[in-house]
Every structure is written in structure tokens, then in C-alpha cells.
Amino acid sequence: MDRVVHPIEVESYRRMRARLDTSHLPPLTRAVVERVVHSAADLEYATDLVLDEGELAKAHSALHAGAPVVVDVAMVAAGITQLRTVCRLTDAKSGPGLTRSAHAIRLAHEEVGPGALWVIGNAPTALEELLTLDACPALVIGLPVGFVGAVESKAALRESGLPAVSNVSEKGGSAVAAAALNALLYHPTSPSASPSEEKS
Structure with a gap:
């Protein structure tokens, strides 16, 4: 996706x-790691993130083929400025359990049904x-933040075997979750291309 970079x-x-x-990292892994680190000004994400180049390549293709993108909160949607996202939080209600x-x-x-990209940056319960659910996702970007449930939910995501981007620590949040999706959105449609200074 072409864009003007400040x-x-x-x-x-x-x-x-x-x-x-990050020069040793595969192209899409490098793009995600760099954009997440950049979004948080936190170099520790380089070793905290857990991701797989093959899964990212498939998700990259799905995203650029028009797969829906679902976010858990409006703050994640606000960070993904060049793409329509689905967020149903305003329609939702809490209940027992x-x-x-x-x-x-x-x-x-x-x-949205199967094949969507899910971007969760706020709530571990999401x-x-x-x-x-039987979501059959193209990718789950699971980066909820917090001291209650965040580490456990991300560990469960990794154990599920679903294609995912997660991290090990309590860190996360809307900005870094949106950054991970943006890395795939902004990356050239040839995943083997090397990230450049201007396009990363």
C-alpha cells in the first residue's frame, strides 16, 4: 500500500x-517487530513478541485480498487508519460470566464468519x-495488556495452534496491536521484498 511517510x-x-x-529477521517478521517497537518506543518487544513468518505471509495475502479485519475496541480501529474494520463493542452487553x-x-x-484477521489489544476476555469460537482466522493479533488475564490469554492463544502474533509479557495495548496489523497493511504485496527506510 502506497502512503506518504512523514x-x-x-x-x-x-x-x-x-x-x-533487525536485519537478520525475515521480511514480514521484521516489519511487524519494527512497527511494534516504533509504536511503543520499547525495544524489549523485539524479544517479547512471538510470531511466525509463514503465518504472517498467509495473513498478508489474506489481508490484501480483502479479508475482514475485526478489532476489540475503537482505540485499535483508530490506529488502523487506512482500512475499514469491524468493531461491535457499542452493540455488546455484559451478562453473567x-x-x-x-x-x-x-x-x-x-x-464476519471465517477467514478474518482479528486484532485484540485491550481485553484479555475478548x-x-x-x-x-470456530473462527478459522487468517491471523489473530493477540496483544491485550494488563496484570489480570493478559499473560494467560496470550499463552492460551499460542497453545491453540491458531496463526497468531502475541507476546509473552503483560505488555500490549491498542497502539501495538494496531501497529502489528499496519505492518502487514503497509508492507509491499510481495512479502519477499525487503523493508525500506521509507515504507517500513
């Missing part, structure tokens, strides 16, 4: 790469609910 972003990437060597975030995931699943 000079501040170019300089920011230059400074980040001066402190973090079901958080509003989890209900929103159910509603979104009913709307990620937990997704894992109970």
Missing part, C-alpha cells in the same frame, strides 16, 4: 535501527472468547 517517521526508524539490529468485550467478539464472529 520525515519524522523516517528519522524515527533510522534511530531505532541504530539501536536495534460474559464481559461486554467477549460479547462483542461473539457479535463480530456472527457478522481473546479468551475468540478462542472458544
Whole structure:
């Protein structure tokens, strides 16, 4: 996807790469790691993230072929500015044993069906609910943040065998989840292309 990159972003990437060597990483893995690190100004994400190049390649193809993108909260949607996303949080209601975030995931699943990319950056319960559904996702970006449930939900995502981007620690959030999706959105449609200073 062609986009105009501000000079501040170019300089920011230059400074980040001066402190973090990502040149050994496969192209899409590098793109995701760099954009997440850039979004949070947190170099620790380079070793905290868990992702697979083959899964990213399939998700990249699905995304650019028009697969739906579902987000758990509006803040994630706000970070994905060049693509329409599905967020059903405003329609959701909490109930016994079901958080509003989890209900929103159910509603979104009913709307989009299989093959979507799911971007969860806020609520561990949203990620937990997704894992109970037969979503057949193209990718789950599971980066919820917090001291309650976040680590456990991300571990469950990795154990599920679903194609995923996650991280090991309590860290996460809407900005980094959106950044991971944007890395795939902005990357050239030939996944073997090397990220450039301007397009990463």
C-alpha cells in the first residue's frame, strides 16, 4: 500500500535501527517487530513478541485480498487508519460470566464468519472468547495488556495452534496491536521484498 511517510517517521526508524539490529529477521517478521517497537518506543518487544513468518505471509495475502479485519475496541480501529474494520463493542452487553468485550467478539464472529484477521489489544476476555469460537482466522493479533488475564490469554492463544502474533509479557495495548496489523497493511504485496527506510 502506497502512503506518504512523514520525515519524522523516517528519522524515527533510522534511530531505532541504530539501536536495534533487525536485519537478520525475515521480511514480514521484521516489519511487524519494527512497527511494534516504533509504536511503543520499547525495544524489549523485539524479544517479547512471538510470531511466525509463514503465518504472517498467509495473513498478508489474506489481508490484501480483502479479508475482514475485526478489532476489540475503537482505540485499535483508530490506529488502523487506512482500512475499514469491524468493531461491535457499542452493540455488546455484559451478562453473567460474559464481559461486554467477549460479547462483542461473539457479535463480530456472527457478522464476519471465517477467514478474518482479528486484532485484540485491550481485553484479555475478548481473546479468551475468540478462542472458544470456530473462527478459522487468517491471523489473530493477540496483544491485550494488563496484570489480570493478559499473560494467560496470550499463552492460551499460542497453545491453540491458531496463526497468531502475541507476546509473552503483560505488555500490549491498542497502539501495538494496531501497529502489528499496519505492518502487514503497509508492507509491499510481495512479502519477499525487503523493508525500506521509507515504507517500513
